[in-house]
Amino acid sequence: MTTKIRATLAQLVWLACAFAALLLAVGALLIALDANKSNELVQAILRGASWADLGIFSRRDGIKQFTGEGAEVKNALFNWGLAAIAWLVVGRVLERIIKP
Template identity: 75%
Template sequence: MTKLRSALAQLIWLIAALCALVLAIGALLIALDANRSNDLVHAILRAADYVDLGVFSRSDGVKQFRGDGADVKNALFNWGLGAIAWLVVGRVLDRIVKP
């Protein structure tokens, strides 16, 4: 049972870390104005839109900026906050599940 709980805790942490990584890379791609017609860029941005859970969305997230560079600011702020939230929740769940 201990091995199962340890493996489950590692899996939870891995998923949370990967979600945070996707959000961070997505924010970086927006900030660098990457070619959105590129399939890899498009896939990462879609994945980031999925793992932001709607709460940390670029278009309707925690905070919305207006004016010049609003798209970049929204992505960096909301997805950055989302990445931090994934890491915190993942670590808390890891500590709860781990024996």
């Protein structure tokens, strides 16, 4: 019974991390495509991505900050892209640790 619970928990952790990475990737894409930020769905995705970046990979104050033309897009793609990769790596490592 414990094996089944650990396997299920490992899957849930992986899904949560993959969902966070998806939010970040879609958020960066929306920034790159200059999506309508007054749209409720776009706002919700950008809020979710801002939460998932944990402040470390923030597009406004993250690992790397670009300046000049297209800086907002470059910041979002670079920082949120790194954050998405980090979520996937951490998720996979945690899944391997939890899984029996």
